[in-house]
Amino acid sequence: MFRVMDRAQALERQGHRIYHLELGSPRMAPPDEIVDGTVQALREKQLGYAPMAGVKELRVALAARYTSLTGQALTDSQVVISPANLLIHQFLDITCNPDDRVVLFTPAFPSYWAAAAHQGLQVTPVPLSERDGFHLTRQAIDDALAAQPRAIVVNNANNPTGALYDPMILRALAERCEEAGIWLLSDETYADLTFDGSFCTLASAQAGYVVAMSSFSKVCSIPGFRTGYACAHEAVAAKLALSNSTLYSCLPLFTQLGCLAGMKVLDTYASEVRTRGARLIGSCHNRINRSGILHCHKPESGFYLFVDIARTGLDDLTFCRRLLDDHQTAVTPGRSFGDSYASFIRIAVCGQEEDVDEGLSRTIAFAQQLGGCRVQAA
Amino acid sequence: MFRVMDRAQALERQGHRIYHLELGSPRMAPPDEIVDGTVQALREKQLGYAPMAGVKELRVALAARYTSLTGQALTDSQVVISPANLLIHQFLDITCNPDDRVVLFTPAFPSYWAAAAHQGLQVTPVPLSERDGFHLTRQAIDDALAAQPRAIVVNNANNPTGALYDPMILRALAERCEEAGIWLLSDETYADLTFDGSFCTLASAQAGYVVAMSSFSKVCSIPGFRTGYACAHEAVAAKLALSNSTLYSCLPLFTQLGCLAGMKVLDTYASEVRTRGARLIGSCHNRINRSGILHCHKPESGFYLFVDIARTGLDDLTFCRRLLDDHQTAVTPGRSFGDSYASFIRIAVCGQEEDVDEGLSRTIAFAQQLGGCRVQAA
Known part of the structure; x- marks a missing residue:
């Protein structure tokens, strides 16, 4: 790439x-609220260190959103702010030791491969079949668990295929990981962009082994903010926060306060992005499949x-x-x-x-x- | 801590x-140019991905500054932007393997210990004697090299002692590391704050094994910007840039453009910070040593x-x-x-x-x- x-x-x-x-790298103008909120925080000289887990108010707002999405009571102590790409490394760092095995459902976003290689992990790819529209299947879950990995990464909605996985099958994956004591990273960076507006997060008030992560970058058209977040068991969240502190101390206050300001328009804005995205990708998909030589499955997100x-x-x-x-x-x-x-x-x-x-x-x-x-x- | x-x-x-x-965490107001430059970049929607090594114009400006400080021609391809705390990890990551030995001159900033532990390195502390005012000595260099480490970290001016090391001795350390093929990280985060305005950087157009690093955080009172930088051989700088890309993709564009805007007032501003700092720390030092029970050496920086x-x-x-x-x-x-x-x-x-x-x-x-x-x- x-x-x-x-x-x-x-x-x-x-x-x-x-x-x-x-x-x-999305080119839509981001919500004004995010830029204005960031500028305001800069003008108010919010230039010092932030808490290592991230700004509390932002974590509270994200926990409230997860609570409303899952119907379970999630708290800010389960939420950690960090760049999404770095969170992949941090997840593997706190859950795996060198030479441990990690399963990726493929095709899989290059950063997973890079992070696993950087940490000396063995990768077992479990291919999702083109015949199944690259969707996650029960067979793929069986294959993943049969590899007896320390950790599994699942990416829903998927980059690069745009496939949106069945919530029942996703939940079965999470349950089986919990039972087997296998760490599961659910990368939900594109979940807010599913064209039908559905959103299945594996964030859970109870999960011990499941870490859900997402980011403001894609849905809010602010990839340069580098503001992602993870939701996990309190003990895991504390380890991720310590990892933040060890690696880079903290993220800027003002970018986090900008994202906080954006949260009140997030759902409205995401809905606009989805509508526009569905139309554009639908027409691109048609053009490709009418080409007589290229072929692709219709993306459901991203x-x-x-x-x-x-x-x-x-x-x-x-x-x-x-x-x-x-x-x-x-x-x-x-x-x-x-x-x-x-x-x-x-x-x-x-x-x-x-x-x-x-x-x-x-x-x-x-x-x-x-x-x-x-x-x-x- | x-x-x-x-x-x-x-x-x-x-x-x-x-x-x-x-x-x-410095409380002086930062240069207006930095905040204004950051706000302007946000208003101009500089919200996308930045080059992995950092914004080119900022690297060019830093290379020009190193050129004027050292009298050697340094180029932007030798400069990489990354959070200073993370640069410690990145330096150890690209130079060392697990179980390798790293020497720290002590007392030493906690992040060095944390980064070495995180990467499974053996640490050999080489104490700098209180009798010598915690200065780096030729004996300490002998001791450091005798430990046959893969890497050495030197922190000048020093946190926590405020000691400023003799440029002749620092250069001897760099030369001996080059000869022996030992990696040397020269953390110069407080170098701009030396009270007499002197500044000895180990950045060098020729060095193969020496990485100099510093940050805008302390000198510009913007710790929350998380904008540090390293200067190294082109091949090493390329590895650090790749490490940026692997770990977190890139830093925000707008914070880097803010720092770039601040560079034109950096020397004037740093001079004010030094004058104020020297007066304040001088009076604190006097109060401590007149206490009849506490004692400290007079800091020369920071x-x-x-x-x-x-x-x-x-x-x-x-x-x-x-x-x-x-x-x-x-x-x-x-x-x-x-x-x-x-x-x-x-x-x-x-x-x-x-x-x-x-x-x-x-x-x-x-x-x-x-x-x-x-x-x-x-």
């Missing part, structure tokens, strides 16, 4: 116009399309390199999400509309041209 | 007024006093607990800086003037009362 970005930037420095479909390029005859790396070099369009190779996804690419449709529209046209045209060439050569 | 803070907060929740001398409490007859933990419970004053136990400093406390004089003045009076009065008791009991 970073090689694509580096190459795209190099081409831009040479004066080329590049269409960016590789990054999950802003990614995981596109099968097998019929172009190229592998992902070659496809991405040629699409970038010859057609100025950057997308992400499937292998970023697991070795077995060399016949896929991920297209992010959250950027500038012009990028999305023109970049997708170029991707489809390139694929069609490849398809034609291949048929002629046969 | 955190136990003191937790206890202090618990007492505050009970309604007690606590005098805070435990935290290095805002800490490392105070010998041996003559009170109490160890640091008991002294700190009783000072807090009975006299509402929070200071840091010496053992936070190494096991052998149980007869010391650290007093931070950077907080509200009322806290500093009243807290110091209470500390001295408590010590004098203890001294009197002890003499009477003998």
Whole structure:
């Protein structure tokens, strides 16, 4: 993924116009409340250290939201603020020892692989079948537990497939992890973006082994704020807070106060993002599947399309390199999400509309041209 | 240290007024340029992802500053932005393997101990003698190298002692580390605060094994910005940037743009902080040494006093607990800086003037009362 970005930037420095479909960096204007709240906190000189678990008022507000989502009474002592990407490392750090096994349901977000490798863990990928629309199945859960891992990471809604998992099956996963004493990280970063507005969080007042995490970055279009959060058992939350303190002391006060100000409009804003996202991704999905050569399942959340390029005859790396070099369009190779996804690419449709529209046209045209060439050569 | 803070907060929740001398959190108003620059960046919607090494313009500005300080041509590809506390972890992570040995010159900042423990490293403390005013000596360097460590951390100017090391001796340390292939982290967070304005950085255009680091937090009174930086060989800087990307993607754009805006007033502002700091710490130092029972060396930088409490007859933990419970004053136990400093406390004089003045009076009065008791009991 970073090689694509580096190459795209190099081409831009040479004066080329590049269409960016590789990054999950939303371009919608964030809620004014967040920017205004952050500015106000800066003007009020909220420039000192914050509590290591995060600003209490923000944790209280998030606990109240989890309480209303789950119907269980969750408290601020179960909530910790930290950058979402770092929370993956922190979760694995406090739950695993080097050489422990972690299961990833694949395709899986590159940061899970990177965090596991950084901590010297063994990764067992459990593939979710394209036939099942990349959904989590009971069979996949059986396979995950059979690997006897120390920890499992589940990502719902999923990046890159946009698949939304069945709440019954998710809850079965959480229950079986609790029974077996297996740590479960439920990454729910895209859960607020499910197009039908449904939201199944595995945050729970009772769970001992389940850590739910999410972030303001994607839903509020503020990836640069680096404000994620986790919800876990009090004892686990305390360990995550200590991890914050050990690693980086604390996050800025003013960014957290900005997010707190944004919470009162979060649901309204998220609903707008979902409506816009569903329309855009629906039309992109149609264009891809009408191309006659590319194929993807219809995402149920987020802003990614995981596109099968097998019929172009190229592998992902070659496809991405040629699409970038010859057609100025950057997308992400499937292998970023697991070795077995060399016949896929991920297209992010959250950027500038012009990028999305023109970049997708170029991707489809390139694929069609490849398809034609291949048929002629046969 | 955190136990003191937790206890202090618990007492505050009970309604007690606590005098805070435990935290290095400066209370001077930061340069307007930093706050204004950050606000402007937020208003301009600089809310997306930043480059993993940090904002290029900020790295260019820091490289120019290092160039002017060292007389060597340093470039932005040698500079990486990251929270200073995290940089300690990142340095140890990219240079050491578990069970490797790291040398700390003691007394040493608690984060070094925590980072080494977190990464499973063996720590060899090399004490700097009180007789030498806690300065770095050639003997200490010999001792450090004799331990055959993978890495050494040196903190100049020092937290907690305020000692400023001889530039000749520092350069000898760097040269010997280069020769021996030992990694050296030079933590220069307080270097901009040396009262005589001198500044010896070990940043070097040539160094392969030396990483210099510093931060905007202390000198600019913005600890909550979490914006530190490191200067190293290009190859090492690239590894630190990759570590940023792996761990937390990037820092916010707007905080970095705020720091960039502050750089044009950094030297003027730092000079004011130094003048004010020198006067305040000079008077505190006099009061302590005139107490007849407490003693400390005169700091040459920063805002800490490392105070010998041996003559009170109490160890640091008991002294700190009783000072807090009975006299509402929070200071840091010496053992936070190494096991052998149980007869010391650290007093931070950077907080509200009322806290500093009243807290110091209470500390001295408590010590004098203890001294009197002890003499009477003998």
